[in-house]
Amino acid sequence: MADGFQQIHPLVVLACVIIVVICLEVIHSSHFLDVILPPDYKGGSSVRRLAADSVLMRSFPSNSSDRRYIVVDCGANRGDVARFVGAQLATIAPGSHWTYSFEPNLHYEPFLRNLEHHTYVPKACWIDHGNHEYYVAKCARGAHKAGSLLKEKMHSCKHRNKTKMVPTVDIGQWLIEHVNVTDFLLFRLNVEGAEYQVVDRLHKLGALKLVDRIAVEYHSRWMSNKNHNDDHRVNEILAQYGLSVQAFLTSDEMELAEALDDT
Numbered sequence: 001m002a003d004g005f006q007q008i009h010p011l012v013v014l015a016c017v018i019i020v021v022i023c024l025e026v027i028h029s030s031h032f033l034d035v036i037l038p039p040d041y042k043g044g045s046s047v048r049r050l051a052a053d054s055v056l057m058r059s060f061p062s063n064s065s066d067r068r069y070i071v072v073d074c075g076a077n078r079g080d081v082a083r084f085v086g087a088q089l090a091t092i093a094p095g096s097h098w099t100y101s102f103e104p105n106l107h108y109e110p111f112l113r114n115l116e117h118h119t120y121v122p123k124a125c126w127i128d129h130g131n132h133e134y135y136v137a138k139c140a141r142g143a144h145k146a147g148s149l150l151k152e153k154m155h156s157c158k159h160r161n162k163t164k165m166v167p168t169v170d171i172g173q174w175l176i177e178h179v180n181v182t183d184f185l186l187f188r189l190n191v192e193g194a195e196y197q198v199v200d201r202l203h204k205l206g207a208l209k210l211v212d213r214i215a216v217e218y219h220s221r222w223m224s225n226k227n228h229n230d231d232h233r234v235n236e237i238l239a240q241y242g243l244s245v246q247a248f249l250t251s252d253e254m255e256l257a258e259a260l261d262d263t
Helices: 002-006 010-028 030-036 045-051 080-092 106-112 171-178 195-205 228-239 251-261
Strands: 069-074 097-102 118-121 124-126 130-138 145-148 159-170 184-189 213-216
Touching: 069 080, 069 171, 080 097, 106 118, 124 130, 124 195, 159 171, 171 195, 184 195, 195 228, 213 228
Parallel strands: 069 097, 069 184, 097 118, 124 159, 184 213
Antiparallel strands: 130 145, 130 159
16 A cells, blocks of 8 residues: 555646645635625525524514614624624514614625615714725735724734725714614624724713614724723723623624635
8 A cells, every 4th residue: 555655646746736725725715705605695594594593682672663773883894794683683673674884995895785774884983074094904814904094003914005095974973863762773893993982982972872782893902002901991981881892793603704704
């Protein structure tokens, strides 16, 4: 048997290596995402199965005629929350839910189009209406295009890209104008370092009174001017409104979302 392995031609070995490399490139290419979850994917049975065991869904109050379920996703990226949480809401409030995805990075626009019960807003959640510098860079995950309104966040990116201007929305004022006190609001902040100013603004306007569930991704460890004390301060503000940070996706959904995000 050993003699048989020794007789394998080097070209055969080389061909096997090339095939493996090609397969890995396909898996990590952006086109592979279209095979798993195309941009016009609306959430089918597989998403609904993942949503079935969601702790978040079990925490929802029963629906009533005067209640809408509203999801506001700041920093929507590829729209994972719109798909997964939207699938959850479709099972308990088929005609009474809506998701708003705020994402200024037009790289992700194809993934945020054509979703059911959904509005895509190509703006950044911020503390005022207007335009703001937006730092786009390729960070640790190669082709992953990160973006932030704050240059202190992009300090952690080794490969910097260009700066551009993007439209912004005063998300606190937007909530006051678009959400009713009878609505059930799920509010998610993944705004690459801007969460500290945004929460302060929400607190100042009293808009946090409208929020029923909140998810915040803190970025202090990647910022040159923040630390965990800033995270703790935000948690204390949220606690004044009976809010604590929780995940909007199940572990299975997070694993799938991370796998898609790495492509």
